[in-house]
Amino acid sequence: MLQIALLGFGVVGNGTAEVILQNQKQIAAYCGDEVNIKYILDLRDFPEHPLGNRVVHDIKIILDDPEVTLVAEMMGGSHPAYDFTCAALKAGKHVVTSNKEVVATFGAELLDLARENHVSYLFEASVGGGIPIIRPMQTDLASNEILAVSGILNGTTNFILTKMKNEGAAFADVLKLAQQKGYAEANPAADVEGLDAARKIVILAALAFGKLLDPNKISTTGITGITQEHTALADKLGGAVKLIGHTEKVDGRVLALVSPFLVFSSNPISHVDDVYNGILVDTNMLGRAFFYGAGAGKLPTASAVVADILDILSGRSTDRRLPHWTVADEADIADVASLSCRRVYVFEGCPRCEAKAKTALKTEDSVWLCDGKFAVISSKMSATNADAAVTATGLCPVLSLPVLE
Amino acid sequence: MLQIALLGFGVVGNGTAEVILQNQKQIAAYCGDEVNIKYILDLRDFPEHPLGNRVVHDIKIILDDPEVTLVAEMMGGSHPAYDFTCAALKAGKHVVTSNKEVVATFGAELLDLARENHVSYLFEASVGGGIPIIRPMQTDLASNEILAVSGILNGTTNFILTKMKNEGAAFADVLKLAQQKGYAEANPAADVEGLDAARKIVILAALAFGKLLDPNKISTTGITGITQEHTALADKLGGAVKLIGHTEKVDGRVLALVSPFLVFSSNPISHVDDVYNGILVDTNMLGRAFFYGAGAGKLPTASAVVADILDILSGRSTDRRLPHWTVADEADIADVASLSCRRVYVFEGCPRCEAKAKTALKTEDSVWLCDGKFAVISSKMSATNADAAVTATGLCPVLSLPVLE
Numbered sequence: 001m002l003q004i005a006l007l008g009f010g011v012v013g014n015g016t017a018e019v020i021l022q023n024q025k026q027i028a029a030y031c032g033d034e035v036n037i038k039y040i041l042d043l044r045d046f047p048e049h050p051l052g053n054r055v056v057h058d059i060k061i062i063l064d065d066p067e068v069t070l071v072a073e074m075m076g077g078s079h080p081a082y083d084f085t086c087a088a089l090k091a092g093k094h095v096v097t098s099n100k101e102v103v104a105t106f107g108a109e110l111l112d113l114a115r116e117n118h119v120s121y122l123f124e125a126s127v128g129g130g131i132p133i134i135r136p137m138q139t140d141l142a143s144n145e146i147l148a149v150s151g152i153l154n155g156t157t158n159f160i161l162t163k164m165k166n167e168g169a170a171f172a173d174v175l176k177l178a179q180q181k182g183y184a185e186a187n188p189a190a191d192v193e194g195l196d197a198a199r200k201i202v203i204l205a206a207l208a209f210g211k212l213l214d215p216n217k218i219s220t221t222g223i224t225g226i227t228q229e230h231t232a233l234a235d236k237l238g239g240a241v242k243l244i245g246h247t248e249k250v251d252g253r254v255l256a257l258v259s260p261f262l263v264f265s266s267n268p269i270s271h272v273d274d275v276y277n278g279i280l281v282d283t284n285m286l287g288r289a290f291f292y293g294a295g296a297g298k299l300p301t302a303s304a305v306v307a308d309i310l311d312i313l314s315g316r317s318t319d320r321r322l323p324h325w326t327v328a329d330e331a332d333i334a335d336v337a338s339l340s341c342r343r344v345y346v347f348e349g350c351p352r353c354e355a356k357a358k359t360a361l362k363t364e365d366s367v368w369l370c371d372g373k374f375a376v377i378s379s380k381m382s383a384t385n386a387d388a389a390v391t392a393t394g395l396c397p398v399l400s401l402p403v404l405e
Numbered sequence: 406m407l408q409i410a411l412l413g414f415g416v417v418g419n420g421t422a423e424v425i426l427q428n429q430k431q432i433a434a435y436c437g438d439e440v441n442i443k444y445i446l447d448l449r450d451f452p453e454h455p456l457g458n459r460v461v462h463d464i465k466i467i468l469d470d471p472e473v474t475l476v477a478e479m480m481g482g483s484h485p486a487y488d489f490t491c492a493a494l495k496a497g498k499h500v501v502t503s504n505k506e507v508v509a510t511f512g513a514e515l516l517d518l519a520r521e522n523h524v525s526y527l528f529e530a531s532v533g534g535g536i537p538i539i540r541p542m543q544t545d546l547a548s549n550e551i552l553a554v555s556g557i558l559n560g561t562t563n564f565i566l567t568k569m570k571n572e573g574a575a576f577a578d579v580l581k582l583a584q585q586k587g588y589a590e591a592n593p594a595a596d597v598e599g600l601d602a603a604r605k606i607v608i609l610a611a612l613a614f615g616k617l618l619d620p621n622k623i624s625t626t627g628i629t630g631i632t633q634e635h636t637a638l639a640d641k642l643g644g645a646v647k648l649i650g651h652t653e654k655v656d657g658r659v660l661a662l663v664s665p666f667l668v669f670s671s672n673p674i675s676h677v678d679d680v681y682n683g684i685l686v687d688t689n690m691l692g693r694a695f696f697y698g699a700g701a702g703k704l705p706t707a708s709a710v711v712a713d714i715l716d717i718l719s720g721r722s723t724d725r726r727l728p729h730w731t732v733a734d735e736a737d738i739a740d741v742a743s744l745s746c747r748r749v750y751v752f753e754g755c756p757r758c759e760a761k762a763k764t765a766l767k768t769e770d771s772v773w774l775c776d777g778k779f780a781v782i783s784s785k786m787s788a789t790n791a792d793a794a795v796t797a798t799g800l801c802p803v804l805s806l807p808v809l810e
């Protein structure tokens with residue numbers, strides 16, 4: 001019998017117990033032995049739950065039990081999740097987690113601590129919910145150099161943007177609906193202002209480039225400034241506004257940002273709607289790979305937590321295979337203004353203005369919309385250069401978005 | 406130094422050498438040691454190639470060299486690829502392969518042989534080219550019961566169908582273009598008649614359900630019967646005709662088929678165009694996951710071959726984790742006519758005919774097209790029941806396709 005402990009018995013913790021109980025036979029066949037949840041750490045009691053008798057309130061009970069070889073941390077928040085993770089690793093126990101805040105903030109240190117103690121620290125569920133992305137990047141794409149990662153990493157904002165586009169609804173109204181449906185928190189700031197996506201792109205950047213950036217310091221623009229007019233304009237241009245976490249290397253430095261992008265329909269990410277997530281990985285050999293699925297939710301996220309548990313208990317994952325991350329310093333980080341991509345600007349004006357804007361943005365790509373508005377899609381250039389060019393024309397854009405290539 | 410041998414130095418073999426040479430440093434870091442191609446087995450010589458001095462013509466040289474712990478088989482065809490694979494496994498060497506014909510035909514036996522000899526047999530490149538799908542199904546989805554797998558598994562036919570849809574071109578003309586571009590063979594039968602996709606869905610079915618079906622015996626319909634009218638009608642219905650390999654369990658038996666399906670635009674697979682592949686996996690916990698990328702080509706396929714090589718040389722893959730497949734007997738296989746799904750029928754006729762067809766197909770879902778044609782989308786039912794219902798109406802459909810849900 002393989003004994004494990006769950007830290008936190010909220011939505012994901014409950015889901016993890018459900019996945020383990022429901023797929024028990026298959027899991028035992030995979031691991032070569034049954035997996036048993038010996039303890040559940042939570043502040044609350046769950047007398048009605050079939051596993052209610054496993055609940056403990058003191059982490060020491062788990063740490064001191066040599067039978068428990070693995071703990072799954074699903075508490076959320078930095079503390080005490082970080083502290084319990086350190087203690088578990090130091091006690092020689094493997095740790096798996098769905099906690100993106102802890103991985104994005106302390107990942108480099110925790111991976112080192114795991115290595116020192118010859119145990120694993122896995123976090124598939126911290127990005128993209130149940131979508132396989134962390135392990136595929138580390139195994140299936142190991143033969144490639146990773147060039148860039150771009151993703152819809154937050155289901156709440158994607159639900160809001162999808163509704164705004166499809167139904168012409170206003171941001172505030174859809175946010176209310178999302179809160180009613182349980183997709184958005186009462187305080188939706190971490191979602192709609194982009195911090196949740198920032199934590200996830202920071203984790204993906206560290207996997208791709210080995211440098212862990214501070215998620216609170218990367219350039220992060222949410223969707224609170226996106227209006228029905230913007231989503232309708234994007235639709236007319238043959239695309240959609242999507243909140244994208246993006247990372248790539250620029251001159252050897254790591255560029256990472258979260259921003260609304262215009263995504264044309266030729267890009268598979270433009271078709272990721274509702275609460276789904278989708279992640280594009282650009283590589284030097286395979287080219288572009290795309291991963292799509294349920295980016296949040298009880299069972300999808302639990303599915304990823306249990307996949308990590310099985311990877312360890314079946315003996316596949318070893319501390320030798322943990323990635324090496326270092327905390328990024330100033331010299332490692334590229335200025336977000338250096339991101340080179342096409343940019344779409346929408347202006348009000350006359351055909352002469354259009355000609356002026358096209359010249360400034362070095363492009364022939366423009367289209368007239370209704371109400372005397374026109375859109376110009378620039379050639380590939382940095383934000384600095386594009387904004388300077390627009391300013392020089394004296395025109396004032398009603399919409400300005402980078403294009404996800 | 407980790408010594409390996411390549412069997413076959415055609416397109417994929419060349420690509421594998423290129424990936425290993427180009428990403429050498431990163432590969433050495435991953436494996437903890439350098440990877441060296443000690444031998445290349447081919448009938449031909451390659452005096453101009455930088456690795457030309459590694460070419461040998463006798464498999465015995467490789468089998469007898471104890472330094473070589475792994476061979477990558479990229480010869481194509483059943484023989485001598487199968488025979489060399491057996492010999493290498495018996496000699497205690499790991500084998501990785503891109504050869505879908507060998508895996509789909511002899512996979513169950515070769516996995517057993519690998520286990521007996523305590524070595525691995527991996528085949529990520531045999532399905533979906535470079536797309537990570539085999540390993541994610543075995544690791545990331547290990548916590549799930551797999552319910553169904555559906556995919557665009559052949560790039561050539563997807564290129565043809567995309568061109569037919571977007572340009573209104575005829576099948577024969579696009580096939581010629583595909584041959585000029587090198588996407589289709591001079592003899593395109595294996596692609597356009599569906600055998601290539603059949604081999605791949607048989608491999609995915611074995612991964613999902615543990616039973617290896619005979620790829621020559623599953624129901625296989627290619628795209629030679631698809632006309633411009635069909636692709637245009639699908640477009641009008643808000644979808645596309647796609648050649649789909651599909652497998653699911655019906656009453657404990659494995660159903661597998663290759664057929665053109667109508668795929669509505671709400672399904673991510675409908676947006677997989679040109680030579681790309683895309684694979685949907687339905688599971689009981691994660692829900693639906695979708696994997697997309699380059700389904701063929703030199704470097705993408707080589708990327709998957711090298712990922713398998715790294716999985717073994719880094720010590721992640723062990724023979725303990727190889728799947729157990731048994732060769733399916735009659736009792737394991739579900740009749741394809743039992744596939745329950747919606748079906749689209751297009752008829753010529755009057756509103757009375759439409760009413761009759763809707764009643765027969767138990768649906769309110771119909772739409773008038775041009776030229777006095779109408780489409781009826783049935784409720785979910787088996788082919789047997791749907792076809793019988795249509796026959797009873799006396800109407801003769803100009804198009805009849807299952808719908809991919």
